[in-house]
Amino acid sequence: MKINILSKSKNQIKIELEGAGHTLCNLLQKKLLENKNVDFAGYDVPHPLVTKAIFYVRMNGASKPEVALIKAVNEALKLNNEFKNKLDKALEK
Numbered sequence: 001m002k003i004n005i006l007s008k009s010k011n012q013i014k015i016e017l018e019g020a021g022h023t024l025c026n027l028l029q030k031k032l033l034e035n036k037n038v039d040f041a042g043y044d045v046p047h048p049l050v051t052k053a054i055f056y057v058r059m060n061g062a063s064k065p066e067v068a069l070i071k072a073v074n075e076a077l078k079l080n081n082e083f084k085n086k087l088d089k090a091l092e093k
Helices: 022-033 065-092
Strands: 002-008 012-018 036-043 052-059
Touching: 012 065, 022 036, 022 052, 022 065, 052 065
Parallel strands: none
Antiparallel strands: 002 012, 012 052, 036 052
16 A cells, blocks of 8 residues: 655645555544544545545644544554454354
C-alpha cells in the first residue's frame, strides 16, 4: 500500500490510499467517527476497478487529523487482534 498526502492543514487532511478499497476505508471511517473531536471523516473510491481511495478527515478545534488517524488505526488493530484471539479459541473447540 502506498499513501500520498494530497493536502494538509492544521485541522484537516486529504490522503490517497493506493491499494485500499472499501474494507479498510470503512473501518477507518467508523473508528474516526467514534472520536468526538472528528468533525468529518469520509472517503471516495473514484473508480470501482481501481484500488485507490481518497480519504478525508476534518477535526473540531485544535485537534490534529494525523493524530486522530493514528488513533483510529491503533483501535482497528486492537479490534483485529481481539477477533483473531476469539477465532483461535473457537477453532480449538
